[in-house]
Amino acid sequence: xxxxxxxxxxFIVLSRASKVILEESxxxxxxxxxxxxxFGVLELLHHKGRQPIQKIGQKILLRSGSMTYVVNQLxxxxxxxxxxxxxxxxxxxxxxxxxxxxxxxSIFPKHVDKIEGLMSALDEKEQEDAIQLIKKxxxxxxxxx
Numbered sequence: 001x002x003x004x005x006x007x008x009x010x011f012i013v014l015s016r017a018s019k020v021i022l023e024e025s026x027x028x029x030x031x032x033x034x035x036x037x038x039f040g041v042l043e044l045l046h047h048k049g050r051q052p053i054q055k056i057g058q059k060i061l062l063r064s065g066s067m068t069y070v071v072n073q074l075x076x077x078x079x080x081x082x083x084x085x086x087x088x089x090x091x092x093x094x095x096x097x098x099x100x101x102x103x104x105x106s107i108f109p110k111h112v113d114k115i116e117g118l119m120s121a122l123d124e125k126e127q128e129d130a131i132q133l134i135k136k137x138x139x140x141x142x143x144x145x
Contacts, residue, residue: 014134021118022036024114024118025111025114025115025118027114028107028110028111028114029107029111032103032106032107034103034107037060037062037066037070038070038073038074038079039104039107039111040060041056041060041070041071041074041080041094042074042079042080042096042100042103042104043104043108044056044059044060045080045094045095045096045100046096046100046101046104046105046108049095050083050093050094050095050096051093051094052085052091052092052093052094053067053068053071053082053092053093053094054067056071056094071094074100078097078099078100079096079097079099079100079103080094080095080096080097080100081094081095081097082094083095
């Protein structure tokens with residue numbers, strides 16, 4: 001029973017910590033009229049360049065139908081554009097616009113500062129240890145499914 005209780009406690013602690021950290025980090029993003037998913041898409045395109053719409057969904061863990069909705073919202077706001085592939089008509093690329101780039105560049109440094117502040121409860125070594133342990137946990141769960 002001790003093993004089960006420890007596992008449940010770890011699950012609860014990780015879940016609560018994740019919830020609080022996400023809420024705090026998303027506060028800034030929402031001040032700019034974006035939701036976290038929209039910011040994730042813009043940030044990905046800003047740092048990685050144009051991407052096929054399917055890849056964006058995979059990289060930010062979003063279902064296809066939801067991805068189309070987010071892309072449509074961002075396109076309406078003028079933050080990204082669709083580029084149709086000449087070689088393969090089934091592929092549509094999504095690229096960030098200049099307006100989207102300006103927005104990300106105004107948010108991202110503040111976002112990074114916020115994340116750094118949220119993680120500052122752990123010293124450098126503890127952060128490195130946490131990265132390795134949580135990565136190990138995530139990969140082991142992925143292997144089980």
